Amino acid sequence: MTNSFVIRIPATSANIGPGFDVVGLSLSLYLTLTVTSGEPSSVPPKITYSGEGADEVPLDPYRNLTTRVALYVLRCNGHRSFPPDLVSIHCDNQIPFGRGLGSSGAAVIAGVLLGNSLGKLNLSQERILDHALMVERHPDNVTAALVGGFVGSYLRELDPQATEAAQVPLSEVLPEYPPDAGEGWGLSPPVPPLGIGHYVRFKWNSSIKAVAIIPRFELSTAKARAVLPETYSRKDLVFNMQRLAVLTTALGQTPPDPELIFEAMKDRVHQPYRNTLIPGLPAVTSLITPASHPGLLGICLSGAGPTILALATHNFESIAEKIREIFRQEQIEVDWKILNVAEGSTVTYC
Numbered sequence: 362m363t364n365s366f367v368i369r370i371p372a373t374s375a376n377i378g379p380g381f382d383v384v385g386l387s388l389s390l391y392l393t394l395t396v397t398s399g400e401p402s403s404v405p406p407k408i409t410y411s412g413e414g415a416d417e418v419p420l421d422p423y424r425n426l427t428t429r430v431a432l433y434v435l436r437c438n439g440h441r442s443f444p445p446d447l448v449s450i451h452c453d454n455q456i457p458f459g460r461g462l463g464s465s466g467a468a469v470i471a472g473v474l475l476g477n478s479l480g481k482l483n484l485s486q487e488r489i490l491d492h493a494l495m496v497e498r499h500p501d502n503v504t505a506a507l508v509g510g511f512v513g514s515y516l517r518e519l520d521p522q523a524t525e526a527a528q529v530p531l532s533e534v535l536p537e538y539p540p541d542a543g544e545g546w547g548l549s550p551p552v553p554p555l556g557i558g559h560y561v562r563f564k565w566n567s568s569i570k571a572v573a574i575i576p577r578f579e580l581s582t583a584k585a586r587a588v589l590p591e592t593y594s595r596k597d598l599v600f601n602m603q604r605l606a607v608l609t610t611a612l613g614q615t616p617p618d619p620e621l622i623f624e625a626m627k628d629r630v631h632q633p634y635r636n637t638l639i640p641g642l643p644a645v646t647s648l649i650t651p652a653s654h655p656g657l658l659g660i661c662l663s664g665a666g667p668t669i670l671a672l673a674t675h676n677f678e679s680i681a682e683k684i685r686e687i688f689r690q691e692q693i694e695v696d697w698k699i700l701n702v703a704e705g706s707t708v709t710y711c
């Protein structure tokens with residue numbers, strides 16, 4: 362007899378301008394896993410992909426990010442490997458890789474929910490987040506992907522022992538080899554400390570949609586983090602905090618105030634440093650305004666980029682086409698999509 366369940370995770374846009382590593386917004390593009398169990402066997406589960414990333418993602422369950430995370434969760438909770446009756450996992454992916462739309466955060470949440478379901482672990486939402494934060498160490502994408510909506514989160518300051526447990530290198534959290542291939546496999550993985558991440562959902566005015574303008578090139582989050590400085594001036598931090606404090610309420614107000622939101626989506630902590638990696642970004646954020654494009658509320662880099670996120674209530678197409686024109690001047694082609702704010706992740710048993 363076969364059983365199956367479906368895991369669905371939304372895309373996310375992190376930062377929304379000033380909220381670097383703090384806020385995230387879930388968006389209506391999805392990573393969907395269909396997981397099938399059947400007769401027990403010693404053969405590893407078969408992984409297949411369709412959609413975004415299908416031609417580049419590893420299909421070996423000991424190398425694929427989602428299944429490695431699932432294995433990590435299983436091993437933290439007393440299961441050595443995948444259950445023998447796990448036959449196949451099909452991933453249908455709408456979230457483009459390396460574009461700042463939270464593909465890796467979605468893959469990580471998918472992995473934690475997969476491990477939780479396969480091991481019948483019944484982990485609380487808080488514990489699910491703890492496991493995800495051992496892998497993706499900034500909370501903005503994973504929290505929004507898990508709970509949905511417009512979300513602010515912080516990492517709790519841990520005691521020295523828990524800090525050590527939460528700082529082990531990713532290669533130890535997610536070793537890449539199969540169970541019989543090395544000494545390290547016998548060791549227990551680092552179990553997440555309790556209550557690493559905490560979050561709150563902000564209100565969101567439902568007339569606001571997100572236009573994602575997606576350049577046709579990838580930029581890894583790691584590379585876009587490597588260009589950021591270690592320290593900031595008080596002036597720049599105050600600039601961002603003032604705007605973030607206003608933004609988290611302004612996007613829930615009716616009607617949304619374009620002038621207030623446009624200024625509140627400005628940033629001095631990450632976008633200026635990422636300009637060099639995303640030709641066209643300075644022009645996009647300075648040339649298109651609510652005055653030039655009625656309906657526009659604000660523009661920011663989505664996550665670590667290169668996608669641009671324009672929040673708007675109408676005139677979506679003209680905003681997107683203007684941004685396309687600016688990128689064309691830099692010889693960069695884009696695709697664009699009008700997205701809604703999405704609900705959080707779901708697991709549905711068939």
Ligand SMILES: Nc1ncnc2c1ncn2[C@@H]1O[C@H](COP(=O)(O)OP(=O)(O)O)[C@@H](O)[C@H]1O
Pocket residue numbers: 392414418425426427452454457458459460461462463464465466468580581582583664665
């Ligand atoms: N559905 C997925 N399954 C497996 N690996 C994935 C999946 N989505 C993303 N990844 C991995 O994450 C990488 C992209 O992560 P990252 O650089 O953080 O960009 P993003 O902004 O899309 O999260 C991909 O190149 C791939 O290695």
Ligand SMILES: N[C@@H](CCOP(=O)(O)O)C(=O)O
Pocket residue numbers: 373374375376381382383460461462463464465466499501502582585586631663664665666
């Ligand atoms: N706060 C992070 C967000 C990265 O998001 P991603 O979708 O680009 O992975 C950052 O700005 O580095």
